[in-house]
Structures are given as C-alpha cells and as structure tokens.
Amino acid sequence: MIAIVGAGVVGLAIAAELSSNVRGVYIIEKNDSFGLETSSHNSEVLHAGIYYPENSLKAKTCVEGNGLLREICQRHGIGFRQNGKLIVAVNNNEVDQLELLLEQGKRNGARDLVMISKKKLDDMEPNVNAVAALYSPSSGSIDSHTLMRYLLNSAIENGAEIAYRSRVIGIEKSNHGYSLIIEDDSGVSTVEAEAVINSAGLHSDRVAKLAGIDIDGVGYRLHYCKGEYFSVGNGKNKLVTRLIYPVPEHDIGGLGTHVTLDVEGRMKLGPNARYVDTIDYKVDETQQETFYRSAKKFLPFINFEDLEPEMAGIRPKLQGPGEDFRDFVIRHEEGKNLPGFINLIGIESPGLTSAPSIAKYVARMLNGIL
Numbered sequence: 001m002i003a004i005v006g007a008g009v010v011g012l013a014i015a016a017e018l019s020s021n022v023r024g025v026y027i028i029e030k031n032d033s034f035g036l037e038t039s040s041h042n043s044e045v046l047h048a049g050i051y052y053p054e055n056s057l058k059a060k061t062c063v064e065g066n067g068l069l070r071e072i073c074q075r076h077g078i079g080f081r082q083n084g085k086l087i088v089a090v091n092n093n094e095v096d097q098l099e100l101l102l103e104q105g106k107r108n109g110a111r112d113l114v115m116i117s118k119k120k121l122d123d124m125e126p127n128v129n130a131v132a133a134l135y136s137p138s139s140g141s142i143d144s145h146t147l148m149r150y151l152l153n154s155a156i157e158n159g160a161e162i163a164y165r166s167r168v169i170g171i172e173k174s175n176h177g178y179s180l181i182i183e184d185d186s187g188v189s190t191v192e193a194e195a196v197i198n199s200a201g202l203h204s205d206r207v208a209k210l211a212g213i214d215i216d217g218v219g220y221r222l223h224y225c226k227g228e229y230f231s232v233g234n235g236k237n238k239l240v241t242r243l244i245y246p247v248p249e250h251d252i253g254g255l256g257t258h259v260t261l262d263v264e265g266r267m268k269l270g271p272n273a274r275y276v277d278t279i280d281y282k283v284d285e286t287q288q289e290t291f292y293r294s295a296k297k298f299l300p301f302i303n304f305e306d307l308e309p310e311m312a313g314i315r316p317k318l319q320g321p322g323e324d325f326r327d328f329v330i331r332h333e334e335g336k337n338l339p340g341f342i343n344l345i346g347i348e349s350p351g352l353t354s355a356p357s358i359a360k361y362v363a364r365m366l367n368g369i370l
Contacts, residue, residue, distance in 0.1 A: 001024040001025075001026055001191075001192065001193045001194060002018060002022065002024060002026065002194065002195045002196075002197065002198070002366070002370075003028060003180055003191060003193035003195070003199065004018075004025065004026070004028065004031065004197045004199055005028050005029045005168055005177070005180075005196065005198050005199060005200045005207050006027075006198070006199040006203075006204070007027050007028075007029035007031075007034040007035065007146050007152070007162060007164075008035050008037060008038060008039040008148075008199065008201050008202075008353045009035060009039040009043050009089055009144060009147065009151070009166075009233060009351070009352055010035035010039075010199050010344060010347050010351055010354075010355045010358055010359070011027060011029075011197070011199035011200075011201075012027070012034060012035070012112050012148050012151035012152050012365075013151050013355040013356050013358065013359035014121060014156065014199060014358070014359045014362050015027050015151070015152070015159040015160050015162075015193065015207040015247075016151045016152075016154040016158070016160075016198060017356070017359035017360060018359075018362075018363055018366065019154075019155045019158035019160040020154075020158050020162075021363070021367075022370065023159055024159075025155065025158075025159070026160070026161050026162075026165070026191065026193070026283075027160060027161065027162040028163055028166050028168060028182065028191070029160075029162060029163065029165075029166065029369060030162050030165065030166060030167040030168075030203075031164065031341070032103070032147065032164055032165060033150075033163070033164060034148055034152055034162070034281070035144070035145065036146040037202055037314070038201050038202060038313060038314065038316065038347075038348070038351070039144060039148060039351075039352065040144065040145060040355065041197070041240055041311060041312065041313030041314065042144070042227075042271075042313050042349070042352060043229075043260045043268070043270070043271065043349075044134075044139070044141050044142055044144045044219070044262055044263075044265055044352070045085075045139065045141060045142075045243060045260060045261070045352075045353075046066060046069055046070070046080070046082075046138075046139055046140045046141065046168070046352075046353050047062050047066065047139060047349070047350040047353045048053065048062070048063070048066055048085070048105065048110040048112075048113070048136045048186070049062035049063035049066065049105060049108045049109060049110045049137045049224075049350070050087075050104060050105035050108070050113065050134075050136060050213050051101070051104070051248065052106075052108065052325075052327075053104075053106055053248070053325060053327075054223070055103070056325075056327045056328075057327050057328040057330060057361075058328055058354070058365060059108040059355035060108075060109075060273045060357070061302065061328070061350075061354035061358050062108075062110040062350040062354050063110060063355075064354075064356075064357035064360075065355060065356050065358070066110075066353055067355045067356040068077050068110070068356040068357060069142065069147075069353060069355075070082065070140075070355060072147070072150070072356065073111075073142065073147070073252070076138070077261035078142070078144055078146045078149070078150055079132065079139050079143030079264075079289075079310045079355075080140060080141070080142050080263065081131055081141040081142075081261065081262075082137075082138065082139075082140035082262045083141065083242045083243065083261060083275050084136060084137045084138075084139055084140065084237055084242045085139035085140075085179060085242060085243040086116070086121070086124070086125065086128070086130075086135055086136075086242050086243070086244050086245070086248070087101060087133060087134040087136070087245045087247060088121070088128060088130035088132075088133045088244060088245070088246060088247070088298050089130055089131055089132045089133065089247055089359070090129065090130050090131065090172075090247075090297050090298050090329060091131060091255075093131050094131075094247040095131065095293075096118065097136045097247045097342045098115065098132060098247065099115070099293055102115060103133055103136055103248075104136075105135045105136070107151075107346035108191055109146070109320075110136065110138070111133060112135075112137050112138050113131075113136055113155065114134075114135050114348075115132065115134060115135075115137065116132060116133040116134070116135045117132060118130070118132060118209055121133045122209055124242070125240055125241065125244070125331075127239040127299070127300070127301050128240060128244060128298055128299065129238060129297070129298050129299070129309065130244060130319070131231075132297050133166065136145075136240070139243060141243070141260060141261060141262050141263050142263065142352070143263045144352060147187065151355075153355070154361055156228065158254060159210050162181070163184065163246070165184055165185055165186070165326055166182050166184040167182065167183045168180055168181070168182060168200075168207060168210065169181050169210070170181045170210060171196065171207070171210040171211045173338075174192060176192060176194060177190070177192065177193050177194040177195060177196070177340050178192070178193050178194075178195075178196050178340070178341065178350055178367075179309075180192075180193060184207075184291035190340060193306050194333055194340055194342040195341070195366060195369055195370060196340065196341050196342070197342045197362060198341070198342065198343045198344060198345070199213075199292070199344045199347070201316055201347065202222065202279060202298075202314060202316045203264055203276070204222070204343065204344060204346075204347070205221050205222045205345060208220050208343050208345060211333070211338055211341055212336075213333070213336060213338075213343075219318065219326075219343050220329065220343070222316045222317065222318065222319075222345065223275055223317045223318070223319070223320045223321075224275065224276050224277065224278070224279060224315070224316070224317075225273055225274070225276070225314065225315040225317045225348075226271055226272075226274055226275075226276045226312060226313070226314055227270060227271025227272055227277050227312065227313050227314075227315060228271055228275075228283045228284060228287055228309075228310075228311075228312045229268045229269065229270030229271055229283070229310040229311050229313075230268065230269045230270060230287075230291045230307040230308060230309060230310055231266065231267065231268050231269075231307070231308045231309075231310040232259075232267040232302065232306050232307060233271060233306055233307075233308060234301065234303075234305075234306045236306050237265055237266060237267035238299060239301050240259060240261070240267070240299070241261075242261075243258065243259060243260055244258060244259040244298065244299070245258040245259075245335050246255050246258060246294070247296060247299070248325070256294070257269055257270060257271070257272060257291055257294040257295060258270070259295070259299065268310055269291050269294075269295050269307065270291070270310070271312075271313065272287060272291070273315075274289070275320070275321050276314070279313075279314050280313045281311065281313070281369065282312060283294075283309035283310065283311065283312050284299075285309050288304070288307050288309070289304070290291060290318070291307060292304045292307060295328075295360075302319050305323050314346075315339040315348040315349065316346060316347065316348055317346060317348055318345065318346035326346060327342055327346075328344070328345075328346055328347055328351075328354075328358075329344065329345040329346050330343070330344050330358065330361060330362065330365075331343050332365050332369070339369065340370075341364055341368050342362060342366070344358070344362070
C-alpha cells in the first residue's frame with residue numbers, strides 16, 4: 001500500500017496520478033474534508049512560471065503544471081478563466097525590473113510573455129495606472145475546489161481510499177515498509193504501508209519529524225507566513241478584466257498586493273505577507289488602509305470604502321523573514337535510511353499550479369522504489 005498523508009490539492013493530484021497505475025493508494029487527512037487549509041485559502045491563480053530561479057523545482061513544475069491544468073480544466077469542465085496577468089510598473093525605475101522578470105520567465109519556459117507599452121496597456125486596461133507592463137496571457141484563475149473534487153473522484157474511481165479525521169501521530173519502520181500510527185474518532189490504530197508520501201502541507205515538517213528526521217538539521221522546519229485578502233465591491237470588479245500585479249518587492253515573502261478576479265469575476269486584493277507563530281484565518285481589519293494605499297498606486301478608481309475583509313491563508317514557507325529563496329523539497333529520503341519515504345515540504349505558491357506536475361514527479365520517484 002502507498003500512504004499519502006494530506007488531502008490538499010497536491011496530495012490529491014498525487015493520489016489521482018498514482019492510482020491510475022498502481023493499487024492500494026490510501027489518503028490520510030486529519031480534517032473533516034479535503035483541501036481545507038492552504039489549498040482553499042489562496043488566490044486561485046494559475047501561474048506561468050515567471051518569478052522563480054531557472055531550473056528550480058518551482059519553475060519547472062509551474063511551467064509544466066500550467067499546461068497540464070489548462071488541459072484538465074478544458075477536458076473536464078472545471079471552472080477556469082484564462083484572462084491573463086499584467087505585472088505593472090508604476091514608474092520608470094520599475095521598468096528595468098519588468099525586463100529582468102521577462103528574461104527570467106523566458107529562461108524558465110514561459111515563452112508567451114511580452115512587454116506592453118503604456119499606449120498598449122491603456123488600450124487593454126484603461127483604468128490601470130502604469131507606465132508599462134509585462135503581459136502573461138497564459139495566466140488565469142481556477143476553481144480550486146472543483147479541481148480538488150475532480151482529483152479526489154478520479155483517485156476513488158481508480159480504487160484509492162481516503163480517511164478523514166485521521167491524524168498521523170507516529171511513524172515506525174517495519175519489515176515491509178512503515179507502520180503509521182493513526183488517531184481517529186474510534187481511537188488509535190496502525191496502518192502498514194510500503195511507501196509513504198508526506199504531503200501534509202502546513203504540518204509536513206511535523207510528519208517528517210515523526211519519521212525520525214532532524215528537521216532543523218536538514219532545514220525542513222517551516223515558517224508560517226500569513227496572507228490576508230480584501231474583496232472589492234461597489235461594482236469596481238467590472239473596471240479591470242485581467243489579473244493585475246505590482247512589481248514584486250524584495251523580502252516581503254510574497255508577490256505584493258495584487259488584483260485577482262476569480263472564475264465568477266469577483267475581485268480581491270491580496271495577499272499581504274507577514275510571518276506569524278500560529279495558524280489562524282482571521283483577517284486583521286486594521287490592514288484595510290495598507291491595502292488601499294498599495295492598490296491605489298495602480299488602481300486609481302479604488303476608494304477606501306470599496307474594501308471589505310475577505311479571507312486569510314497561511315503559506316508553509318521554508319525561508320524565514322529576510323532569508324533567500326528556498327525551493328520546494330520533494331525528496332526520496334533513502335539517504336536518511338528511509339527507503340520509500342518521500343517528503344514534500346514547503347509546497348507554497350505556485351503549489352496549486354504545480355500540483356499535476358508534482359504528481360508526475362513523485363510517480364517517477366516511486367517507479368524506482370516499488
């Protein structure tokens with residue numbers, strides 16, 4: 001049996017991929033349903049692969065995942081809005097940064113990127129204030145809940161099983177692989193697995209520690225980075241037709257307060273990025289002024305009273321405040337004397353876009369194990 005710990009979008013994509021070829025896929029999820037944490041508290045943006053260092057897992061899986069997800073959505077009727085993304089420069093100093101992003105994206109394989117002049121930008125988005133923009137036509141928005149439901153149903157149709165309200169509290173090596181000690185509504189039990197895939201998102205470092213890994217020694221300890229969103233009302237959602245992003249600031253932990261339009265056309269601003277010690281999904285309403293001032297730089301039509309607290313999410317980041325880029329950890333831990341144990345740690349943005357590509361990556365790893 002292959003045990004997958006975590007039923008977020010990445011865990012479900014792995015389950016759907018593996019169950020199409022092997023039997024005995026078992027998903028263990030501590031919550032009441034699938035995708036209740038990071039996978040359902042994000043921008044629902046389909047990224048193109050612009051921001052990440054060349055040859056990083058984030059870049060490779062994002063570029064491949066973009067194409068795979070668009071195909072999945074079109075084939076299975078999953079809500080998807082390919083309205084494109086504009087990364088806007090509000091002054092001439094930021095234009096040079098757009099040029100760097102253009103070259104970075106092209107090196108990563110996002111080959112449809114194009115620089116847009118102010119005149120062209122004014123034609124495309126007359127209500128956006130900027131001097132130039134980088135246009136990514138293959139970016140868009142996706143209905144992440146319907147996507148996760150599709151992935152889960154696909155896995156179940158292939159024979160996979162899922163256990164909710166089941167928390168992994170221990171992992172021990174056994175003669176045939178691993179014994180997972182599970183706590184659920186009926187008590188404590190043990191599940192035997194030949195291979196274990198740790199896709200526990202915000203709790204993946206804890207699961208790695210249960211397997212005996214020194215998470216501080218190997219750099220697996222996660223840092224929680226909270227991102228809040230404000231919705232935009234009063235009919236202002238009709239004033240732009242694309243995703244609008246600022247030039248990303250350094251050392252803020254995210255891509256800056258941007259404009260997203262979901263598949264139904266609702267507009268949100270966010271997320272901000274601030275490191276926190278605990279997981280909670282409350283929106284700090286005092287952030288409204290900061291959101292308003294950030295958006296006003298490139299959306300002159302926004303008024304303070306247009307904004308309402310919407311939601312918050314938590315990113316499981318490997319880098320702490322002020323630290324350099326950290327890539328996804330997707331690793332078979334045979335070198336730590338854990339054959340058949342695969343860790344996925346620090347799967348934050350662009351994790352939603354990358355999910356089907358990550359699933360294929362993990363499947364290739366397992367081909368050499370089972």
